[in-house]
Amino acid sequence: MKIxxxxxxxxxxxKALDFYTRVxxxxxxxxxxxxxxxxxxxxxxxxxxxxxxxxxPSEKPETQTYKKYLKGMGIxxxxxxxxxxxxxxxxxxxxxxxxTMEPTPMGPTVLAVFDDTCGNLIQIYQG
Numbered sequence: 001m002k003i004x005x006x007x008x009x010x011x012x013x014x015k016a017l018d019f020y021t022r023v024x025x026x027x028x029x030x031x032x033x034x035x036x037x038x039x040x041x042x043x044x045x046x047x048x049x050x051x052x053x054x055x056x057p058s059e060k061p062e063t064q065t066y067k068k069y070l071k072g073m074g075i076x077x078x079x080x081x082x083x084x085x086x087x088x089x090x091x092x093x094x095x096x097x098x099x100t101m102e103p104t105p106m107g108p109t110v111l112a113v114f115d116d117t118c119g120n121l122i123q124i125y126q127g
Contacts, residue, residue, distance in 0.1 A: 003051055005041070008078055009058030009067055010118040013040050016055040019117050023095050024080075026053065058119060067119045074100060076113050077120040081127035085110040088124055 010016035017040060020026045026042035029052050033039075041052040058067060070077055082088040085103045089112050093099065100121060101113040111125040 005052045005054060006078070007054035007056040008116075008118075008120060008122075009063050010055045010116075010120070011058055012118060013038055013055050013057060016040075016116070016118040017042070020053070020055065023092065023097060055118075064119075071119070071121055074113070075121065076123035079111075079123035079125055082124045083126070085112050085124055085126045088112075 008016075017028065020042050021028060025045060027045055027048065028040070029043045029048070030041040031038055037057045040055045042055065043050070043052050058064060067077070089099065089103050092114060097114050099112055099114045101111070103110050103112045106125075109126045111123055113121050113123045116122050
């Protein structure tokens with residue numbers, strides 16, 4: 001068994017696609033109609049045939065409540081590995097990304113947390 005697909009709930013799929021591709025650097029893998037929404041996935045340029053990230057609509061009230069709770073507590077919805085957190089922090093800050101936690105050493109790693117503009121906090125960690 002292995003993880004092939006995971007998701008992040010987003011307030012607006014078009015806005016999320018722009019942020020996750022133009023800003024974070026992922027590439028669109030799948031974009032299919034799914035009722036009033038889309039089955040919309042992105043992948044890492046470093047591993048395009050590995051795990052896909054589904055940009056899942058978060059219109060259900062329960063999802064919105066959960067997202068607001070996590071964000072209010074400062075808890076990231078998910079985490080992405082990067083080679084150098086400080087370098088990625090500087091790159092993303094230069095693109096206007098708002099961080100809620102600057103690069104911080106945590107035991108054997110360094111992590112930072114930013115707002116994805118789609119209702120979530122995302123953590124990056126050196127890995």
